[in-house]
Amino acid sequence: MALFFPRFQPRRVALTAVVLAGAFYCMSQYINMSSLPKSGLLAVLTASSGVVTQAVDPKWYPPSSNQVNNLTGVLHSEGVYGFIYNSSHTPDDKYGVYNWCNMPHARKKEYVKPSDDYELIYVEVIQRHHKRTPYAANAFPVESYRWDCNNQGLYYFGKPFDEGHNPPAQGYWSGFTSDINPFTPYGFVGSCQFPQISAGGLDDSWVHGKDLYEVYHDLLHFIPGRDEDWRSKVKFRVTNNQITSQVAGMFLNGMWQTTDSVPLLIQQADIDSLEPRYSCAVGKKLTNAIMSPSNREWQKHLTEGQILFDVLDDISGVPKDDQGFHVSFDHYYDNLSARQCHDKPLPCKLVDGKNSSTCVDQELAEAVFRMGQWEYSQMYRDAPASLAASFTSYGVWIAELASHLRGVMAGNRETLYLHNFAHDGPMSRVLSILQIDVMVWPGMGSEIVFELYKKGSSKSRDESSSSGEPGYYVRVLFGGKPLKSSNPSLGLMEMVPVETLLAYFDGLTGKDGNEVKGKCDGSIPT
Numbered sequence: 001m002a003l004f005f006p007r008f009q010p011r012r013v014a015l016t017a018v019v020l021a022g023a024f025y026c027m028s029q030y031i032n033m034s035s036l037p038k039s040g041l042l043a044v045l046t047a048s049s050g051v052v053t054q055a056v057d058p059k060w061y062p063p064s065s066n067q068v069n070n071l072t073g074v075l076h077s078e079g080v081y082g083f084i085y086n087s088s089h090t091p092d093d094k095y096g097v098y099n100w101c102n103m104p105h106a107r108k109k110e111y112v113k114p115s116d117d118y119e120l121i122y123v124e125v126i127q128r129h130h131k132r133t134p135y136a137a138n139a140f141p142v143e144s145y146r147w148d149c150n151n152q153g154l155y156y157f158g159k160p161f162d163e164g165h166n167p168p169a170q171g172y173w174s175g176f177t178s179d180i181n182p183f184t185p186y187g188f189v190g191s192c193q194f195p196q197i198s199a200g201g202l203d204d205s206w207v208h209g210k211d212l213y214e215v216y217h218d219l220l221h222f223i224p225g226r227d228e229d230w231r232s233k234v235k236f237r238v239t240n241n242q243i244t245s246q247v248a249g250m251f252l253n254g255m256w257q258t259t260d261s262v263p264l265l266i267q268q269a270d271i272d273s274l275e276p277r278y279s280c281a282v283g284k285k286l287t288n289a290i291m292s293p294s295n296r297e298w299q300k301h302l303t304e305g306q307i308l309f310d311v312l313d314d315i316s317g318v319p320k321d322d323q324g325f326h327v328s329f330d331h332y333y334d335n336l337s338a339r340q341c342h343d344k345p346l347p348c349k350l351v352d353g354k355n356s357s358t359c360v361d362q363e364l365a366e367a368v369f370r371m372g373q374w375e376y377s378q379m380y381r382d383a384p385a386s387l388a389a390s391f392t393s394y395g396v397w398i399a400e401l402a403s404h405l406r407g408v409m410a411g412n413r414e415t416l417y418l419h420n421f422a423h424d425g426p427m428s429r430v431l432s433i434l435q436i437d438v439m440v441w442p443g444m445g446s447e448i449v450f451e452l453y454k455k456g457s458s459k460s461r462d463e464s465s466s467s468g469e470p471g472y473y474v475r476v477l478f479g480g481k482p483l484k485s486s487n488p489s490l491g492l493m494e495m496v497p498v499e500t501l502l503a504y505f506d507g508l509t510g511k512d513g514n515e516v517k518g519k520c521d522g523s524i525p526t
Contacts (some may be wrong), residue, residue, distance in 0.1 A: 003456065005064055008237070008394070010116075012061045014398070020336045023043060024114060024335065029127075034420055035421035038237065039209065041142075048304060049523040052083060055182060055361055055489075055490045056489045056503040056504050056507060057486075057487065058397065058487075058489075058504055058507030058508050059434070059490065059522050060155075060384055060387040060388075061435055061486040061487050061488070062378065062381070062382065062384075062457065063381040063435070063436070063437050063438060063439055063486050063487065064437050064438060066438050067081055067441065068081070068373050068374060068438065068440060069201040069377040069382050070301065070380065070383050071205065071297070071304070071374060072299055072376045072482070074301075074370045074371060074373075075304050075305070077370070078363070079438075080365070080366050080369045080370055080373070081098070081370075081373075082097060082098075083097070083098040083099070083100060083369070083373075084097060084098065084099040084100065084101065084342045085100045085337055085340050085341065085365075085366075085369060085449050086101070086341065086343070087101060087102075087343075088101045088102035088131065088200055088203075088339075088341070089102070090102070090104065092109070095105065095109075095110060096110065096479060096481065098440060098443065098479075099442075099443060100337055100341065100369075100443035100444065101131050101337075101340075101341035101443065101444055102130065102131065102204045102443075102444055102467075103128075103442065103444060103445050103446035103447070103479060104479040104480050105127070105208055105211060105212070105445065105446075105447045105448070105479065105480055106211065106212060106337065106449060106480040107211045107215065107480060108211070108215050108218060108402060109213040110480055111215050111219060111480065112291065113219070113220070113452065114168060114475065117455050118452045118453040118454070118455050118473065119453060119455070120220060120222050120451060120452070121128065121221070121408055121416075121452055121454050122218060122404070122405065122408040122413075122415075122416060122417075122452040122454055123367050123402060123417045123418075123448055123450070123451050123452070124401060124417075124418045124420070124447050124449075124450045125212070125417075125418070125420065125448070125449050125450075126420040126422055126426065126427065126447070127208070127420070127421060127422065127427075127429060127445060127446065127447035127448075128249050128422060128423055128424050128426075128427050128442050128443070128444060128445060128446045128447075129197060129201070129204070129205075129243050129244050129246075129247045129421060129422070129423060129444070129445070130197060130201035130204040130205045130208070130445045131197070131198055131200060131201040131204060131341050131445070132195045132196060132197045132201055132243055132336050132338070132430060133147055133149070133192045133193070133194050133195050133196050133198060133336040133338060133340070133342075133445040134187075134188070134194060134334050135189070135194060135195050136185075136187050136188075136195075137190050137324060137331065137492040138331040138332075138334040138338075139186065139187025139194065140187060140317055140347065141186060141187070141316075141317050141318065142187075142317060142350060143187055143188045143189065143347070144348060144350055144355055145344070145345075146188065146189050146190040146242050147188040147189075147190040147194075147195055147344075148190040148191045149173075149175065149190070149192035149193070149198065150194060151190050151199045151201070151326055152198075152199045153171045153172030153173065153174065153204060154172055154193065154196065154242070154246065155170055155171065156172070156173060157169070157171045158169065159261070161517070163376075165439065167390070169192050169278055173188045173193070174191070175191030175192060175193065176191065177188065177189060177190075178447050179489045182418075182421075184247075184373075186341070188258055192243075195243055195245050195246055196243065196246070197246040198342060200342065201247070201444065202247075202250045202363075203250075204251045204444070205247045205248075205250035205254065205445070206251065206253060206254035207254060208251055208254065208445055208447075209251035209253065209254025209256075210255065211249070211256040212255060212257070212419075213226075213252075213254070213345045214419065214498060216272060222416065222417075223417050224458055224483075224510040226256050226258075228258055229256070230256060230297075231262070233415060233416040233417065234413065234416065234417045234419075235265060235417070235418045236248055236251075236252065236262065236263075236264050236265065236268075236417070236419050236421070237264065237266065237417050237418065237419070237420045237421065238264045238265070238272060238274075238420075238421045239263040239266070239272060239274050239275040239367060239422055240264055240266065240267075240269040240272055240275060240277065240422065241419070241423065243262060244421035244422060244423070245421075248421050250465075251421070252301065252418075264309055264427060265427040273388050273394075273396035273400060273478055274397055274420055274422050275425075275426065276393060276394055276396065276397065276420070276426065276429075278520075279520065280392050280393045280394060280516075280520035281520060281521060281522065282388075282392050282519060282520050282521070282522050282526060283388075283389050283390075283392035283393030283520060284383045284388035284393070286388055286392070286526075287379070287393070289385060290378065290379055290383040290385055290386060290389065291327060291328060294476045295378075295383060297383070298376060298378060301371065301374060301378070302326075305329070305371055307330075308364070308367055308368065308371065309325075309326060311364065312332055312360070312368070313325075314349065314358070314362070314373070315347060315348065315358060315359065315360055316347065316349075317334075317349075317350065323387070329368055329371040329372050329375060329377050330372065330373075330375070332368050333368055333371075333372035333441075335347075336360065336365045336369075337369065338500065340365065342407075342443070345360060346360040346362070346365055347359065347360050347363065348360070362403075372441055373440060373441050375441075375512040376428060376439060376440065376441040377439040377440070379428070379429075380429070380431060380432035380439055381432060381435070381436065381439035381486075382439075383443065386432050387432060387433065387435065387508075388519075388526040389431075390428075390429040390432035390433050391508040391509060391518050391519075391526075392526060393429060393518070393520075394426065394429035394430065394433065395508065395509035395513055395515075395516035395520075396506075396509075396513050396516055397426070397430075397432060397507055398430075398505050399440050399481055399509045399511075399512055399513025399516065400512070400513070401450065401503070401505075401508075402505045402509075402512075403417070403512060404418065404428060404507070405450075405452055405474070405498060405501075405502065406502070409452075409498070414433075419493070421487050423453065424442050424446075427442035427446055427448065428441070428442055429447055431448070431478070432486050433505075433508065434476065434482055434483060434487075434490065434493070435485045435486045435487040435490065436478065436484070436485060436486070437486045438484075443474045446478075446479070447477075447478075447479075448474065448476065448478050449475075449477040449478075449481070450474060450475075450476055451474065451475045451476075452457060452472060452473075452474055452498065453472065453473045453474070453475065453495065454471075454472055454473075455469075455470055455471060455472070456470025456471060456474060461462070471497060471498070471499075472497070472498040472499075473495040473497060473498060474493070474495070474496050474497075474498050474501050475493060475494055475495055475496070476493035477495075482494040489503070489504055490504065518526055
């Protein structure tokens with residue numbers, strides 16, 4: 001019986017070998033994936049379509065070494081890296097420079113439009129409130145001058161919506177000091193609340209609203225015009241801290257030129273995800289550990305900075321055992337920066353109730369500002385536990401953002417634009433979760449913008465383009481410029497495939513945040 005030998009074909013054999021090798025590799029990857037926790041699988045699979053995409057790595061990556069997080073430089077340098085601390089105004093030729101008093105945001109003049117291949121379909125913004133008076137807890141026991149806010153009013157009143165009810169008067173708070181009340185307030189005496197958005201901060205809020213209208217209406221023709229039905233397409237959200245509502249009112253007038261009533265979305269105080277206020281024991285524990293002697297870097301900066309504390313304590317009269325003032329430089333930073341942003345003099349030591357010649361000079365204030373910047377980099381980026389501390393304590397808001405993106409892509413969300421008014425803590429956690437490459441303390445009015453684009457219209461399908469495949473993409477702006485992440489899965493966040501960002505978020509929080517509660521109470525490992 002004759003045997004048949006197939007004709008030898010090198011190309012076919014090589015192709016077969018490649019196919020077999022690929023099959024074995026895929027099988028090994030499947031076996032490895034099957035042993036991953038749920039969040040790990042979500043980081044590998046596409047979050048929206050269920051198809052396999054490029055692996056997304058949700059692990060912590062350190063930020064780049066830079067002047068902000070170099071403790072040696074922080075302790076021994078001068079100035080504050082060219083940052084602005086004494087004015088809300090940034091000259092146009094320097095716009096984009098860090099300004100603690102009024103951070104750069106997206107403006108029509110500097111905004112870079114994407115390629116016409118991309119259609120903007122959703123925008124979500126989170127911003128810090130604008131400049132304010134200091135928190136009462138951050139004031140010195142006795143302040144040498146008053147801080148008054150007689151040039152504005154804080155309006156607080158209820159108004160019934162149903163017909164048949166009488167309208168309210170527009171009552172506002174007017175602070176005063178009683179000659180009869182024998183108790184002296186801690187810190188500043190004056191008609192302000194501490195905190196309260198200052199008149200200058202209200203003006204900055206108005207300009208911020210105007211600038212974003214000019215970007216998203218005038219330049220991009222995305223949000224409705226002021227004479228159109230913008231209320232059904234544009235929403236605003238605030239925290240339970242009153243200062244975010246103070247900013248929102250002025251921002252709304254700047255954006256829409258209206259003094260009419262506008263709803264501000266708000267969650268209940270004890271579970272608010274924006275502030276955030278929901279209970280998260282693990283997140284709190286991780287944050288406390290970062291700011292404790294167990295963190296060598298943190299303890300080193302406190303030890304090296306003790307000479308600063310000694311000088312500041314002597315001038316301010318703050319007791320050395322006041323933990324709030326000495327666990328970090330936060331309190332001194334807030335106190336001194338608020339003065340400088342509002343053109344108030346730096347404080348001097350009080351002797352017999354009068355100013356002495358021993359004062360906080362500019363050099364000392366700048367040393368405090370450098371230390372504060374270092375602390376925020378350490379808390380939110382440099383410490384390896386910072387990512388877990390942030391995605392537990394802020395995972396609910398991140399999951400809400402992810403659900404908004406999914407809803408828009410699914411066609412069941414009518415909102416085009418959502419603006420969140422928040423604080424430095426939320427801003428820092430979002431930057432931490434995105435693993436920004438150079439972390440700074442988010443200053444007054446700082447903003448992060450999430451822009452969702454659709455690529456794949458009939459025009460772009462017919463025309464070849466090297467700027468990406470059809471689909472959905474996200475651009476993230478911080479200070480009006482694309483944010484650079486240290487995480488290699490995110491990189492420069494200029495048109496990141498939305499599947500990548502959603503898989504990254506889901507890898508941290510679970511889809512729809514279904515792992516946040518477990519990670520907060522410790523039943524799911526972080």
